[in-house]
Amino acid sequence: EPEVTQTPSHQVTQMGQEVILRCVPISNHLYFYWYRQILGQKVEFLVSFYNNEISEKSEIFDDQFSVERPDGSNFTLKIRSTKLEDSAMYFCASSEGSRGYTFGSGTRLTVV
Amino acid sequence: EDQVTQSPEALRLQEGESSSLNCSYTVSGLRGLFWYRQDPGKGPEFLFTLYSAGEEKEKERLKATLTKKESFLHITAPKPEDSATYLCAVRSDNYGQNFVFGPGTRLSVLP
Numbered sequence: 001e002p003e004v005t006q007t008p009s010h011q012v013t014q015m016g017q018e019v020i021l022r023c024v025p026i027s028n029h030l031y032f033y034w035y036r037q038i039l040g041q042k043v044e045f046l047v048s049f050y051n052n053e054i055s056e057k058s059e060i061f062d063d064q065f066s067v068e069r070p071d072g073s074n075f076t077l078k079i080r081s082t083k084l085e086d087s088a089m090y091f092c093a094s095s096e097g098s099r100g101y102t103f104g105s106g107t108r109l110t111v112v
Numbered sequence: 113e114d115q116v117t118q119s120p121e122a123l124r125l126q127e128g129e130s131s132s133l134n135c136s137y138t139v140s141g142l143r144g145l146f147w148y149r150q151d152p153g154k155g156p157e158f159l160f161t162l163y164s165a166g167e168e169k170e171k172e173r174l175k176a177t178l179t180k181k182e183s184f185l186h187i188t189a190p191k192p193e194d195s196a197t198y199l200c201a202v203r204s205d206n207y208g209q210n211f212v213f214g215p216g217t218r219l220s221v222l223p
Contacts, residue, residue: 004155031209043156043199043213056208091155095209100146103155 002026004104006092012110013082021077021107023092032075033093033101034067036060043091049075082111114139114204116214124220125190133185133198133217141205145183147176148199150216156199159185190221 005024013019025032034046047057047067054067064080075094079086087110093101115138125131137145144163148156160169162178169176173194175186185198197218201211 033210035211042215043201043211045207045210045212048209050209056210058210089153093155097209100148100158100161101211102158103148105155106153108153 002102004092004094004102006090006104006107008107009105010108010110012112015084015111016081019079019082019109021079021090021092021109023075023077023104024073025075025092025094026102027073029094029096029102031055031095031097032067032069033095034077035091035093035103036088037091037106038088046077046090079109082109084111087111114202114206114212116200116202116212118198118200118214118217120217121215122218122220124222125187127191127221127223128189130186130188130190132187133219135183135185135200135214136181137183137200137202137214138181139202139204139206139212143203143205145178146201146203146211147174147183147185148201150197150199159198187219190219192221192223195219195221 007022032049037043047061048055066078089106091106093103095101117136119134147159150156160176165180177184197216199216200214
């Protein structure tokens with residue numbers, strides 16, 4: 001069964017450093033997403049991406065965040081200057097359209 | 113603003129003891145209600161989509177139903193491997209392709 005692959009599975013970074021989280025969506029999917037889940041809290045929408053541009057973003061997705069599809073297969077989330085409160089599980093997902101998404105297994109980001 | 117709540121927060125069942133999980137929603141123009149299963153440290157795994165009141169979907173021991181205000185996930189004769197957090201999420205006119213998730217119900221099935 002096709003999978004969404006995320007790397008790394010766990011990333012520890014110093015506050016103020018930049019991090020890039022990587023995702024390989026399912027190959028024939030057209031919509032790509034990032035969600036995050038702070039420990040013990042709800043899964044929260046960050047951003048959706050379609051046709052090489054951001055289609056929607058939440059209030060969480062401020063200027064320190066950016067997304068990119070650099071080579072037609074990878075989909076990345078960059079956090080420019082990490083803060084302690086950015087510590088969370090970050091999930092990438094992809095979909096063909098209106099059906100349910102396929103989520104990756106997540107990257108656990110720990111900011112120290 | 114769209115809201116999704118789930119109850120109970122946690123549920124412990126004996127193996128074989130059937131029960132139901134609730135998802136209540138307030139949205140502007142429901143475009144779909146989705147159930148996901150999430151195991152610890154993993155991403156949500158898609159289970160069902162329901163689009164209109166009265167609709168039902170089944171998969172093995174799970175059955176999801178939908179009314180105009182809530183959805184139920186019925187678990188019949190659960191097994192320990194059904195232990196997980198069950199998440200409800202909605203799509204609405206306000207959010208396009210994106211989901212608003214509920215907080216989840218943490219289910220434990222004891223052997």
